Amino acid sequence: MVEGTMHRLIAPMLRGSLSRAGPLGRRPFWSNLATAAGYIVAYLALDRVSFLWALHGVDVTPWNPPPGLTMTLLLVKGLGYAPAIVLAPLLSSQLLPLVHVPPLVGMASALVIASGYAVAAAILRYALQVDIRLWRARDLALLILVATGAAGFVSFGFVAIYALAGLIQWRDTVEAAVQLWIGDAIGAVVLTPALLVARDRLRHVRLPRGIRFWLGALETTAQLLSIAISLFVIFGFDHDSYPFQLFYLVFLPVVWIAARRGLGGACWAVLLVQLGLIAALEFQYKSPEIIRTFQLLMFAVATTGLMLGAVVSERQRVSRALSDSQGRLRAILDTARDGVLTIHKSGKIESVNPAIELLFGLPARVLVERPVSDLLPAGHAFERLIWTARAPLMRGAREELDVRRTDGSVVPIELTVGQFGDPGDEHYTLVIRDISQRRQAEANARAHQLELAHVSRVSLAGEMASALAHELNQPLTAIAAYGRGCLRLLRQPAPEPLLMKEGVGQIVEQAERAGDIISRLREFVTAGTTQRSVVSVETLVEGAVALAQIEATQNGVEIRVHVAPNLPRVLADRIQIEQVLLNLLRNGMEAVLTNGASERLLSVDARETSSQAIEVSVADTGPGVAKELEDRLFEPFVTTKPLGMGLGLSISRSIIEAHDGQLRLISKAGAGAVFAFDLPAYEHVRSPETGRHE
Amino acid sequence: MSDRTVFVVDDDDAVRRALRFLLHTAGHTVEVFLSASAFLESYEPDRRGCLVLDIRMPHMTGLDLQNELNARGWRIPAIFITGHGTVPIAIAAMKAGAFDFIEKPLRDEALLESVERALGWDQTTREQHLELTALKTRAAILTPREREVLELVATGGPNKIIARRLGISFRTVELHRSHILEKMGARTISELIRIAILLQQDGS
Numbered sequence: 001m002v003e004g005t006m007h008r009l010i011a012p013m014l015r016g017s018l019s020r021a022g023p024l025g026r027r028p029f030w031s032n033l034a035t036a037a038g039y040i041v042a043y044l045a046l047d048r049v050s051f052l053w054a055l056h057g058v059d060v061t062p063w064n065p066p067p068g069l070t071m072t073l074l075l076v077k078g079l080g081y082a083p084a085i086v087l088a089p090l091l092s093s094q095l096l097p098l099v100h101v102p103p104l105v106g107m108a109s110a111l112v113i114a115s116g117y118a119v120a121a122a123i124l125r126y127a128l129q130v131d132i133r134l135w136r137a138r139d140l141a142l143l144i145l146v147a148t149g150a151a152g153f154v155s156f157g158f159v160a161i162y163a164l165a166g167l168i169q170w171r172d173t174v175e176a177a178v179q180l181w182i183g184d185a186i187g188a189v190v191l192t193p194a195l196l197v198a199r200d201r202l203r204h205v206r207l208p209r210g211i212r213f214w215l216g217a218l219e220t221t222a223q224l225l226s227i228a229i230s231l232f233v234i235f236g237f238d239h240d241s242y243p244f245q246l247f248y249l250v251f252l253p254v255v256w257i258a259a260r261r262g263l264g265g266a267c268w269a270v271l272l273v274q275l276g277l278i279a280a281l282e283f284q285y286k287s288p289e290i291i292r293t294f295q296l297l298m299f300a301v302a303t304t305g306l307m308l309g310a311v312v313s314e315r316q317r318v319s320r321a322l323s324d325s326q327g328r329l330r331a332i333l334d335t336a337r338d339g340v341l342t343i344h345k346s347g348k349i350e351s352v353n354p355a356i357e358l359l360f361g362l363p364a365r366v367l368v369e370r371p372v373s374d375l376l377p378a379g380h381a382f383e384r385l386i387w388t389a390r391a392p393l394m395r396g397a398r399e400e401l402d403v404r405r406t407d408g409s410v411v412p413i414e415l416t417v418g419q420f421g422d423p424g425d426e427h428y429t430l431v432i433r434d435i436s437q438r439r440q441a442e443a444n445a446r447a448h449q450l451e452l453a454h455v456s457r458v459s460l461a462g463e464m465a466s467a468l469a470h471e472l473n474q475p476l477t478a479i480a481a482y483g484r485g486c487l488r489l490l491r492q493p494a495p496e497p498l499l500m501k502e503g504v505g506q507i508v509e510q511a512e513r514a515g516d517i518i519s520r521l522r523e524f525v526t527a528g529t530t531q532r533s534v535v536s537v538e539t540l541v542e543g544a545v546a547l548a549q550i551e552a553t554q555n556g557v558e559i560r561v562h563v564a565p566n567l568p569r570v571l572a573d574r575i576q577i578e579q580v581l582l583n584l585l586r587n588g589m590e591a592v593l594t595n596g597a598s599e600r601l602l603s604v605d606a607r608e609t610s611s612q613a614i615e616v617s618v619a620d621t622g623p624g625v626a627k628e629l630e631d632r633l634f635e636p637f638v639t640t641k642p643l644g645m646g647l648g649l650s651i652s653r654s655i656i657e658a659h660d661g662q663l664r665l666i667s668k669a670g671a672g673a674v675f676a677f678d679l680p681a682y683e684h685v686r687s688p689e690t691g692r693h694e
Numbered sequence: 695m696s697d698r699t700v701f702v703v704d705d706d707d708a709v710r711r712a713l714r715f716l717l718h719t720a721g722h723t724v725e726v727f728l729s730a731s732a733f734l735e736s737y738e739p740d741r742r743g744c745l746v747l748d749i750r751m752p753h754m755t756g757l758d759l760q761n762e763l764n765a766r767g768w769r770i771p772a773i774f775i776t777g778h779g780t781v782p783i784a785i786a787a788m789k790a791g792a793f794d795f796i797e798k799p800l801r802d803e804a805l806l807e808s809v810e811r812a813l814g815w816d817q818t819t820r821e822q823h824l825e826l827t828a829l830k831t832r833a834a835i836l837t838p839r840e841r842e843v844l845e846l847v848a849t850g851g852p853n854k855i856i857a858r859r860l861g862i863s864f865r866t867v868e869l870h871r872s873h874i875l876e877k878m879g880a881r882t883i884s885e886l887i888r889i890a891i892l893l894q895q896d897g898s
Contacts, residue, residue, distance in 0.1 A: 470750065478709050481712035481800055502715070
């Protein structure tokens with residue numbers, strides 16, 4: 001939900017900041033017009049100033065800056081200014097008549113100039129993807145190359161037109177063209193980079209407060225003056241015809257003020273005009289018909305001015321709100337610790353935040369425009385990301401990946417993908433979180449749990465030491481007895497071979513029995529890294545019961561095992577699960593023995609529950625778990641045993657939870673305890689083994 | 695030899711069979727039982743032999759069995775096999791009247807020697823028991839005066855002293871003594887003295 005909002009907020013900002021100053025983009029028309037006018041004036045001035053002499057009838061200068069100005073305008077503002085760049089040389093050829101040029105020839109040459117530089121600008125911006133801030137050496141080199149080429153094209157075209165028109169001799173064309181080429185090229189190369197760099201600097205400069213105040217005061221004065229002048233022009237002279245003919249002049253100051261100051265300024269302007277009108281009428285026109293006509297015209301001025309003012313005010317508010325929200329977003333993205341990047345549907349990175357730069361160790365200017373697949377692990381298709389963003393069910397879904405940084409190190413990340421933009425012009429947001437710390441913490445916790453489980457197993461084995469020693473003594477006793485018996489037989493003159501065979505056979509068998517006990521115990525207490533394998537539930541139950549059986553037999557406790565047939569296997573750490581089972585069995589055994597119950601029985605049951613999980617339960621015939629202990633049973637250091645550490649159940653629970661299962665007490669007090677845990681079935685294919693019944 | 699049996703009681707299959715094997719190779723007649731209760735069910739108290747049993751067994755322990763034997767007045771000697779951590783129980787069993795205990799892992803000499811001793815002890819006590827019973831039967835037909843004389847004979851005093859003590863004549867003492875010798879089936883005076891001591895020890 002939060003991410004969806006983020007995407008909606010980011011979208012307009014991105015389009016604003018990432019759009020490439022499209023043709024006459026988003027700026028108001030009058031602003032574009034002013035820029036175009038300024039350009040033309042500057043062009044004419046530069047053209048005039050730099051003129052030295054006419055060579056073969058062509059304006060020739062060693063340094064011709066106007067092409068530099070043209071290139072700059074096209075690169076910064078885009079091709080929308082094409083009319084202005086045609087108009088400027090045309091006016092130059094007509095207004096600065098150093099060499100007389102017929103209008104048709106002027107027009108043709110102006111078109112050649114404009115088209116040459118327009119094509120050059122288009123190539124630089126769109127085909128070569130030149131960054132007009134000139135941050136890279138590549139950008140500047142391309143600019144020089146293309147501008148020089150364009151100057152050559154323009155010079156030869158220009159001279160050819162003059163020659164066709166008969167303004168210069170054909171034999172002079174090459175020399176004239178070369179001269180012109182050099183002048184234009186040097187003009188473009190010297191002026192364009194200077195203007196582009198200056199623009200990049202100026203964009204971030206604000207005028208000092210004092211100067212801004214005085215500029216504002218100057219503008220206000222000019223606006224008041226313009227109202228006064230327009231009224232004076234309308235009423236100040238004694239006109240032959242009706243004065244209404246000049247009334248439209250009053251629209252100019254009103255529109256100016258409304259456009260600059262919005263509704264507030266428009267109200268005052270309209271009020272001032274009305275007052276001025278009334279005052280003027282007092283002195284000059286008394287006829288009611290004339291007054292009515294003036295007031296109707298006034299109505300039109302007021303309506304137009306106020307409406308324009310209202311629209312301008314609204315625009316200002318919207319633009320301020322937009323810039324506020326952009327600033328807020330920028331601040332959020334800059335301070336966010338998660339990396340946020342946006343990509344176009346083509347897979348190119350559009351924007352990145354500082355966290356991304358930090359994560360990948362690359363600056364934004366290198367990342368932007370690169371395909372996002374460069375950042376993702378090999379084989380992780382961008383299409384898959386998009387699919388994740390599009391599928392409604394997957395929205396907001398996280399994915400964990402390992403990405404490679406430039407220094408070769410691998411960082412685990414969590415990735416969330418979102419989508420914004422209109423159909424056909426989709427953009428995507430990627431939120432990337434560095435999860436190496438979380439991974440480290442998880443690994444630490446795992447190692448810790450492993451150690452704890454091991455310690456617990458060793459202490460469990462220690463508690464069983466007496467029973468185990470007895471169990472080991474049995475085969476050793478048998479071996480000694482058989483051995484002595486055999487020796488005794490050998491001392492007889494004719495030892496009975498059958499008896500000898502029985503004795504030696506039993507020695508071997510009992511030695512193997514002792515070995516089994518020792519190896520089972522050793523396996524149980526090994527530290528062991530966690531090793532999960534696919535095992536049958538039967539194996540797990542058998543392993544634990546075999547160890548518990550030793551004490552059970554010595555204490556006259558019966559263990560009944562029932563494993564349902566055809567159980568699916570589970571993915572588990574065999575030793576750890578055996579540890580859990582052994583813990584439960586020993587607890588049960590102690591409960592049964594303290595009770596002095598007539599029936600000393602432990603039942604182990606394994607069956608499949610409906611939800612693709614295997615449930616293993618251990619039930620005893622003891623007194624059950626006391627009500628007040630029930631809630632704290634799985635907490636560490638809670639025990640009812642005089643010598644117990646109270647870790648068995650707590651470790652057992654963490655082991656089962658690490659296996660995505662649950663360990664719980666499912667019996668009522670007083671009815672014997674039943675502990676059960678479940679393990680997710682690893683495979684849905686049945687294991688071929690059949691169940692065990694004892 | 696064949697009228698003496700070693701009874702082995704052990705719940706562990708392997709140990710039980712191993713003990714049977716060992717005792718068999720040592721030339722003993724062996725009978726084995728799975729549990730103490732199985733032994734109690736089939737044993738008849740007049741059977742000669744000894745008992746070898748594991749002290750740690752489910753249901754009825756070795757100690758329980760010893761107590762049960764005491765309660766029934768069966769005097770078969772019991773040798774306990776003790777393992778790790780069961781020595782205190784073994785001492786309790788000894789106090790309850792067990793014959794011996796042997797620690798695991800077994801040294802066969804120790805076991806076989808103990809079995810031999812137990813069988814010998816069983817033999818002796820059974821013989822003593824039989825003799826005493828016979829003597830008691832015979833002593834029952836002695837007259838009170840003859841009993842008095844027998845008691846004094848047992849102290850080893852000469853006839854003269856006995857006559858003076860009882861205030862009877864030397865001849866009368868001699869007469870009593872010959873009657874006593876005849877009634878008790880003794881051939882010599884020294885044999886009579888031993889009989890007198892035996893009866894005295896038995897508390898009669």
